[in-house]
Amino acid sequence: MGTLIANGTVISPTGRIAQDVLVDGERIVALYIPGTGPRDGHRVIDATGKYVIPGGIDVHTHLDLPLGGTVVSDNFETGTIAAAWGGVTTVVDMADQHTGESVHDGLAEWHEKAAGKCAVDYSFTQMISTLDDESLKAMDYLTEHEGITSFKFFMAYPGACYSDDGQILRAMQQASHNGGLIMMHAENGIAIDVLVAQALARGETDPKYHSFTRPPELEGEATHRAIVLSKVAGNVPLYIVHMSAAEALDEVAEARHNGQNVFGETCPQYLHLTLEGTLDRPGFEGAKFVCSPPLRSKHDHRNHRADLWKGLRMNELAVVATDHCPFCFKDQKELGRGNFAKIPNGLGGIEHRLELIYQGVVAGELSLERWVETCCTTPARLFGLFPKKGIIAPGSDADIVIWDPNRKTEIGVGKKHHSNMDYSVYEGTIIDGRIDTVMSRGTVLVENDQYFGRPGHGKFLKRGLCNYLA
Numbered sequence: 001m002g003t004l005i006a007n008g009t010v011i012s013p014t015g016r017i018a019q020d021v022l023v024d025g026e027r028i029v030a031l032y033i034p035g036t037g038p039r040d041g042h043r044v045i046d047a048t049g050k051y052v053i054p055g056g057i058d059v060h061t062h063l064d065l066p067l068g069g070t071v072v073s074d075n076f077e078t079g080t081i082a083a084a085w086g087g088v089t090t091v092v093d094m095a096d097q098h099t100g101e102s103v104h105d106g107l108a109e110w111h112e113k114a115a116g117k118c119a120v121d122y123s124f125t126q127m128i129s130t131l132d133d134e135s136l137k138a139m140d141y142l143t144e145h146e147g148i149t150s151f152k153f154f155m156a157y158p159g160a161c162y163s164d165d166g167q168i169l170r171a172m173q174q175a176s177h178n179g180g181l182i183m184m185h186a187e188n189g190i191a192i193d194v195l196v197a198q199a200l201a202r203g204e205t206d207p208k209y210h211s212f213t214r215p216p217e218l219e220g221e222a223t224h225r226a227i228v229l230s231k232v233a234g235n236v237p238l239y240i241v242h243m244s245a246a247e248a249l250d251e252v253a254e255a256r257h258n259g260q261n262v263f264g265e266t267c268p269q270y271l272h273l274t275l276e277g278t279l280d281r282p283g284f285e286g287a288k289f290v291c292s293p294p295l296r297s298k299h300d301h302r303n304h305r306a307d308l309w310k311g312l313r314m315n316e317l318a319v320v321a322t323d324h325c326p327f328c329f330k331d332q333k334e335l336g337r338g339n340f341a342k343i344p345n346g347l348g349g350i351e352h353r354l355e356l357i358y359q360g361v362v363a364g365e366l367s368l369e370r371w372v373e374t375c376c377t378t379p380a381r382l383f384g385l386f387p388k389k390g391i392i393a394p395g396s397d398a399d400i401v402i403w404d405p406n407r408k409t410e411i412g413v414g415k416k417h418h419s420n421m422d423y424s425v426y427e428g429t430i431i432d433g434r435i436d437t438v439m440s441r442g443t444v445l446v447e448n449d450q451y452f453g454r455p456g457h458g459k460f461l462k463r464g465l466c467n468y469l470a
C-alpha cells in the first residue's frame with residue numbers, strides 16, 4: 001500500500017503546481033493532475049489548501065560537539081528529533097577534527113556518535129582544524145571513498161581551529177583537483193582577538209561586547225580574502241557559512257557578478273534578531289544570544305537584516321542553514337559569567353528554519369519558490385544530494401512536508417520547542433503557518449502534532465560532488 005497526498009499545491013523553485021503525489025515504499029513514484037491520482041489500495045492524505053514541499057535540508061549543524069569547555073546540548077538523537085519536528089529530513093553535521101588528531105579519526109568518531117541515533121537522514125562535512133599534508137591527503141580520500149564532499153575551515157579562532165592564508169590556499173588547490181566544496185568561517189580572528197583582549201582590559205565583560213569585538217568589517221574583510229584565495233586556486237567553489245554582515249554580502253555579490261563560484265549561506269538568527277533586545281538584555285541574560293558571527297546592531301551604518309533578506313531574494317545568498325549549536329543557559333552559557341569571551345558560542349534553531357523563513361514569505365521578503373529553493377533544493381544541489389533529495393519528483397526520496405498556511409505556530413519552551421535546551425532564542429515568535437505532516441523516505445515522522453519517528457530510521461548518506469556548477 002502506498003500513500004497518495006491528494007489535492008495539495010506542490011512547491012518547487014520553478015513554481016507551484018496543483019498535483020497529487022503518489023508515494024510507494026521510500027520513493028515518490030508519480031505526480032498526477034489533482035483528483036486523478038489512484039485512491040484504491042492507498043492511504044490518502046488530503047492536502048487541500050496546503051503546500052507540499054520537499055523535506056528541508058540543513059547543511060550546517062553541530063550535534064554532540066565538544067565546545068567551549070562543555071558539549072552542545074543536543075546529541076544526534078535529540079537534535080534530529082527536533083529537526084523532524086521542523087520539517088528537516090536531512091542534516092549535514094560538522095564532523096570535528098580535534099586539533100592534532102587525524103581527519104580519519106575525527107570522521108570515525110562522528111560516525112560512532114550518529115550511528116543508530118538519527119531520526120532523519122544525515123551526512124557530514126569534515127571540519128579541518130589541523131591543515132597539514134596528512135589532512136590534505138585525507139580530503140582526497142574522503143571525497144573519493146567516504147561520500148564526504150565538503151570541508152570546513154576557519155579564519156577565526158587562532159590557537160584552536162584557525163587556518164592561515166597559506167594553509168587555506170593549499171586546501172583550495174586540493175579541492176580544485178578533488179572537486180570538494182570549501183566551506184569557510186570568514187571572520188578575521190587575529191584582529192578579533194586583539195579587540196577582545198582590549199575590551200576585557202577595560203572591564204567590558206558583559207555579553208554585548210561579544211558583538212562589539214567582532215565588527216562586521218572583519219567579517220567583510222575575511223570574506224574578501226577567502227574569495228581572492230579561491231580565485232587564485234582556480235575559481236574553486238567557495239561557500240561562505242553563516243553570513244551576518246552587509247559588508248560580507250557585498251563581497252559575495254561582487255564575486256558572483258564577476259563569475260566566481262562563490263555561494264553565501266545565512267541563518268534565521270541573522271534575518272530575525274538584532275543585538276538590541278537580545279545581547280544587551282540586563283544582567284547575564286544576553287549570554288543566551290552569543291554566537292559567531294554575532295547578532296548585529298540595528299544602529300550600524302548598514303542595515304544588515306534588510307540586506308540579508310534582499311540577498312536571499314536576489315540569489316546573492318544561496319542557502320539558509322541554522323548553524324544549530326545549542327547550549328542550555330544553566331551550567332553552559334553560565335560558564336561565561338563575568339567574561340563574555342568564555343560564553344560558549346552558539347544558538348539552537350534546527351527546528352525553526354522552515355518556519356522562520358516562511359514568515360519572510362508572509363512578510364513579502366521572498367517567494368514561496370525561493371523559500372523552497374534556499375531551504376531544500378539548493379542545499380541538495382550544492383551538497384551532492386540532488387535529485388535524491390530536495391525536490392518533489394518521481395524517483396526522488398519521499399521526503400515530504402505538508403505545510404498548512406491557515407494555522408499558526410507559536411515557538412517557545414512549553415509551546416513548540418523540541419531541542420534539548422532550557423530556553424529558545426525565538427521565544428514567543430508567532431509563525432503564520434504550521435507543519436502538518438513530515439515524511440522521511442515514505443515513513444511518517446510527524447502528523448497531527450504527534451511524533452512517530454524512531455532513532456535509527458535516519459541513514460547515513462554518501463554524497464556526490466556539488467552539482468550546482470556549469
Ligand SMILES: [Zn+2]
Nearest residue numbers: 060062323325
Ligand atoms: Zn557552525
